[in-house]
Amino acid sequence: MLVSKRQQEILELLEQKGHVYVSNLSKQFQVTKETIRRDLEALEKQGLIHRTHGGAVLNQREKEVSPLIQREVAHLEAKREIAREAAKGIQDGDIIALDSSDVSFQLARLLGEREITVITNSIAVTLEFLRQDKVKVITVGGYLNKDSTSFFGTMTEKSIEGYHVDKFYFSCHGIHLEHGIYENNEMEAQVKQKFISISDRLILLADHTKFGQKSLTNLLSLDKVDQIITDHGLPLNQLSAFKVEGLNIQLAQS
Numbered sequence: 001m002l003v004s005k006r007q008q009e010i011l012e013l014l015e016q017k018g019h020v021y022v023s024n025l026s027k028q029f030q031v032t033k034e035t036i037r038r039d040l041e042a043l044e045k046q047g048l049i050h051r052t053h054g055g056a057v058l059n060q061r062e063k064e065v066s067p068l069i070q071r072e073v074a075h076l077e078a079k080r081e082i083a084r085e086a087a088k089g090i091q092d093g094d095i096i097a098l099d100s101s102d103v104s105f106q107l108a109r110l111l112g113e114r115e116i117t118v119i120t121n122s123i124a125v126t127l128e129f130l131r132q133d134k135v136k137v138i139t140v141g142g143y144l145n146k147d148s149t150s151f152f153g154t155m156t157e158k159s160i161e162g163y164h165v166d167k168f169y170f171s172c173h174g175i176h177l178e179h180g181i182y183e184n185n186e187m188e189a190q191v192k193q194k195f196i197s198i199s200d201r202l203i204l205l206a207d208h209t210k211f212g213q214k215s216l217t218n219l220l221s222l223d224k225v226d227q228i229i230t231d232h233g234l235p236l237n238q239l240s241a242f243k244v245e246g247l248n249i250q251l252a253q254s
Contacts, residue, residue, distance in 0.1 A: 006031075007039050008109060011048060014058045021055040048131065076102075078207040078231035083107040085229050085252035086169055086205055090114060094166050097195045098125050100150030100188070101171035103205040111135060119163055121156055121191055123149040138163070145188070152187040160194040168199035171206055174213030177241055180222050182215035189217040201226045208233035222247055 006029055013020050025036045040056045043049045049056045083106035090096060092115040098104040100122035108118070108125045112132035119138045120126060129137045142156030170192055174182035181204065183189035196202060202225045211234060222228075228242070228249040242249045 004113065007043055010036075010039060010043065010056075014049060014056065019052070019055055019057050023054070046131065075207045075209060075231075075233075076106075078233055079103040079106050079205075081231050081252040082205050082207060082229050083110060085250065086203060087111060089203070089227075090116060090167070092116065095119070095164070097165045097168040097170075097199060098122060099168075099170040099192055099195065100124070100145075100148045101205070103171050103207070104169055107169060107205070119160070119165055119195075121151045121160075123151075145185075148185075148188065150188070150191075152191050156191055157194045160191070160198060163198055165195070165199050167201045167203055168195045169203050169205055170195065172204065172210060172219060173215040175204070175206055175210050175222070175228075176212065176214050177222070177245065179214060179218065181219045181225070182213065183217045183219045184215040186217050189219050192219060196220060196224075204228045207231050208235075211238055 009029075010020060010025060013025075022033050022036050022040070026033045029036070040049065040051050043056070044051050047059060050059050079102055082103055086107050087110040090111060094114075095117045096119070098108060098118060098120045100120070104120075104122065105124045105128065108128045111118070112129075113134060115134045117136040117138065118125070118129065119140065121140050121142070126137060126139045129135045140151060140156050140159035142151035142159070143153040145152050172181045173184040176182065183192065202220075204225050204227070206228065208231055211230070222245070226248065228247060229252055230249065231252050234251070239249065239251070
């Protein structure tokens with residue numbers, strides 16, 4: 001395991017549990033205690049944690065930020081798999097947009113070492129990049145949606161109009177083979193449509209539970225999407241049906 005990835009997973013454990021112990025981390029990651037101590041020292045130097053006797057806790061700044069980004073997330077591991085697969089397609093120099101979905105937040109957590117520009121209406125995604133030096137972030141403001149910790153409305157849409165992005169990574173509420181992609185919040189759908197209008201490529205990130213579902217607002221037809229990334233929970237018959245229609249659908253590597 002790469003050190004940066006291990007350190008990221010240590011941070012995730014801290015956000016879940018509040019405290020970690022060197023001995024437990026050593027066993028979990030199958031590395032020496034000295035290696036874990038060096039990881040904790042590196043994280044402390046970045047101001048992310050405080051080391052304690054035998055372990056570590058999040059520092060006060062992290063405790064203040066975490067309520068905004070620690071919603072209960074359904075199918076979290078599937079979304080992490082999808083995010084890891086999506087990250088493979090992002091290169092230095094890319095200009096990308098991220099929506100306010102849980103899977104986009106998981107993707108943001110993997111991009112700290114990329115020299116990219118990110119445009120987003122998500123507060124959680126923006127806060128994630130506070131930890132990173134290489135990523136240039138543009139946040140579009142507007143009215144606050146407290147449920148999704150994101151911005152929406154006319155101001156948000158007008159801000160987006162002035163930009164261009166190479167790739168837009170987004171999720172949805174439902175995907176129907178015949179009727180297309182659905183969103184359950186009309187205001188969020190309008191923001192996504194603006195991102196769609198400025199993007200060269202559209203990459204849909206959706207776990208298997210979204211397939212076969214319809215919702216309030218029809219966002220986009222499937223033939224407009226350049227790539228769909230999902231997890232291995234999608235039944236093979238559904239996967240085959242999408243491929244038969246000529247859609248570029250890809251299963252994330254577990």
